[in-house]
Structure formats: structure tokens, C-alpha cells
Amino acid sequence: MALLKRINPFSRQNDDTGFGINANGYGGRFINRDGSFNIRREGRSFMHRFNIYHALLNVPAWQFAAVILLFYFSINLMYSGIYWWIGTDGFQGIIGKTPWARFKEIFFFSTETFTTVGYGRVNPIGDGVNLVASIEAMTGFLSFAVATGLIYGRFSKPRAHLLFSDHALIAPYQDKTALMFRFASYKENHTLTNVEVLVTIALQVQENGAAVYRFYTLALERNKIETLSMNWTVVHAIDEDSPLLGFNAQDMETADVEIYVTVRGFNDVYSNTVLQRTSYTYQEIVYNRKFVPMYRESDNGKTTVLELHHLNKTKEIE
Known part of the structure; x- marks a missing residue:
């Protein structure tokens, strides 16, 4: 059975990503971990x-x-x-x-x-x-x-100053299975407000005997918060509306899955809207682990400590 038939037809397809669907035209990932686009331009002189x-x-x-x-x-x-x-x-x-x-x-x-x-x-x-x-x-x-x-x-130069977890996780969440990753602002006094996140998944599927990419906007538990004062764990529930319903690790590899993330918010220090991107390929998605809390109460009990060194810390689900 072609992989396309396994994707929920009610998933929200996104045709406005700016990427083409021809699978033969791409090498590697769409977006690098640092947020830059994985594209090299040719056809004009270097100086141009x-x-x-x-x-x-x-x-x-x-x-x-x-x-x-x-x-x-x-x-x-x-x-x-x-x-x-x-x-x-x-x-x-x-x-x-x-x-x-x-x-x-x-x-x-x-x-x-x-x-x-x-x-x-x-x-x-x-x-x-x-x-x-x-x-x-x-x-x-x-x-x-x-x-x-x-x-x-x-x-x-306005910057978002965000750190993203090295891996995205797929694990039980409440009464469902969910895809999740997290990020936090690492600069003092650079709290973002009106923060929005957009998560899109790229899947390689077979159509009429040819491999093509299809893009879907993932529905999130929450796609906007007023203030990013701590960390934010972004959660996509893999339910009957998710294009990932029924996918296992092998399916992820076969479909050459890449999840790319765009975070946008207002930085009071720069008095400007800032944006940062990243992405996760199927190789950077881990199963059956959960994030360890990355904040604690200070020793004197008067403030909250955000432990940025725990951003990537996970543990097995018992």
C-alpha cells in the first residue's frame, strides 16, 4: 500500500510552505538546525x-x-x-x-x-x-x-535568543500519544511576548509511481502564549486528525519525515518582532522518552530557577 493512503485525508495540508514537492530536487533536510535554509544557489557569478x-x-x-x-x-x-x-x-x-x-x-x-x-x-x-x-x-x-x-x-540586530531541544519526542501524553519538543529563551531580560509557534511536517509519499513531498500543518495543544518567561513544551497530539497516526519509526524513515518549526514573538529589548526557525528529521525523533522538568525553586524559596542545561535532558517512560 502506498504511503500516501496511510495519511489521514482530514489532515490539514499546507501548500504555502515555499518548498516544491519534487522529491528528486532536494538533498538532505529543508531547514538546518540553526534555522538557515539548506539551499545553495548557482547559475550566477559569485560576486553577483x-x-x-x-x-x-x-x-x-x-x-x-x-x-x-x-x-x-x-x-x-x-x-x-x-x-x-x-x-x-x-x-x-x-x-x-x-x-x-x-x-x-x-x-x-x-x-x-x-x-x-x-x-x-x-x-x-x-x-x-x-x-x-x-x-x-x-x-x-x-x-x-x-x-x-x-x-x-x-x-x-533583533534576535529571538532561543534554544531548542536537540530531539523531538514521541511518547504517551495524557490519554494519547504525542509529538513534543521544547525551547526556552536563554538571555536575561529578553522575555518574548505574544509568542506564536507554527509546526509543519514534510512527508515523502508515492503518487502515480513518483516520490513527492507533501506538507501538513500540525495541530498543537497550544500554538500561542502571552509570555515566554520559562520553557515551552510544544505538543502535537497524534490523534485521528494527525498525519502521523499509525506511523512507527520505520514509517518515519521511509517517508523521510522532517518537522520544521517557526517561532515568532515580540522582544521588548529590541522593540521588534523576532523570528527563529529550526527543524527535526526522523533521525532526531526519539520514542518512549519524556522531558525532565527544567525549572526549580531557588534555595531561598524566593525565585524560580530555569535550568537551561536540562533543556535536552530526558528519561525513559516507566
Whole structure:
């Protein structure tokens, strides 16, 4: 029997996901765990597809710092090479006797010019080096203007600051079986309000002898809360209306199941609506385990402690 016939016809199909149905056109998951789309674009030149400003806004902090340092040293080495090529006779105040000592003085003159510090012991006297120094000074303040914009953009970019559990669970829930996962906000003073969650499942099925993907919006026990002050366990009851009714682990693998999640809420700190995505493939769905509570009363009994290190902690159902 084709897998399509096992899916409840009353399940809410979602044709507005933005993904196509052709199973042969996809490799791997639709959405990565970090929320980025698992898509690589081709067909246009790299420079046409690449935007260095937006790339630097989104790279990890260590990569951003590495790019800034690499740019700073590289451009000063470039200008130092130009000064060296013109000749050190165009400077006064150089006291180095060896070529390496003189080059170091020129390099540090370049850094002082680039940052417009200008300590003054080494200064240009020739027309050539004066011209290059004036261009370098202009390059310096333009570069710092761009770097300032990047740093501000990275610090002020609205974010949801959410952590999702590594696995989704399928386990008994009340008098039914349910799919569940949980997430929490990990930043102090970044409580989200008017939080909504949308959960969609992708299933590969057989239609007319061809494999295609079908998408269904999963009905949730609760899809909106007023405030995300603690953790939220999202629950989808696998009942007569669920597309997962009757599925076991082997069925999940056969259907190449992927569950992708979108969380949207208002962050008071940024005074803006923020959004974060993630997904779970059939390999990241665990059976017959339940989450361990991740909050407790403080030792003095005056506050609640949210234990983020317990976000992924589960135990077997007895």
C-alpha cells in the first residue's frame, strides 16, 4: 500500500510552505538546525550572489573578528609595500639601520596614518609618499565608518535568543500519544511576548509511481502564549486528525519525515518582532522518552530557577 493512503485525508495540508514537492530536487533536510535554509544557489557569478556587508552581519563573532584583523593587517602591509617601493628617502625620522627595522617603522607609520593617530616622529616629506599617505588616511576613515556600521548592526540586530531541544519526542501524553519538543529563551531580560509557534511536517509519499513531498500543518495543544518567561513544551497530539497516526519509526524513515518549526514573538529589548526557525528529521525523533522538568525553586524559596542545561535532558517512560 502506498504511503500516501496511510495519511489521514482530514489532515490539514499546507501548500504555502515555499518548498516544491519534487522529491528528486532536494538533498538532505529543508531547514538546518540553526534555522538557515539548506539551499545553495548557482547559475550566477559569485560576486553577483555574494554581499560582503550582509555576510559580515551574520557570520559568527570569531569569524567577524578574524576578518577585521586580517583586513587591518593586510591593508597596512599593502600600503607599507607601496611606501617601500617608492623609497624610504621620502620619509624623515626613520632611525632603523637594517632593512627589516626600516620596514617595521614604515609599517607602523602606515598603521598610524590609517587610524589617523599620527604620532609624528616618522613623517612623509616626498610628494609620492605624501600622496599615498593622503589616500591611506581617506581609506582609513572610510573603513572605520563601515566597521562601525557593521559592529552596530551586529549588536542591534533583533534576535529571538532561543534554544531548542536537540530531539523531538514521541511518547504517551495524557490519554494519547504525542509529538513534543521544547525551547526556552536563554538571555536575561529578553522575555518574548505574544509568542506564536507554527509546526509543519514534510512527508515523502508515492503518487502515480513518483516520490513527492507533501506538507501538513500540525495541530498543537497550544500554538500561542502571552509570555515566554520559562520553557515551552510544544505538543502535537497524534490523534485521528494527525498525519502521523499509525506511523512507527520505520514509517518515519521511509517517508523521510522532517518537522520544521517557526517561532515568532515580540522582544521588548529590541522593540521588534523576532523570528527563529529550526527543524527535526526522523533521525532526531526519539520514542518512549519524556522531558525532565527544567525549572526549580531557588534555595531561598524566593525565585524560580530555569535550568537551561536540562533543556535536552530526558528519561525513559516507566
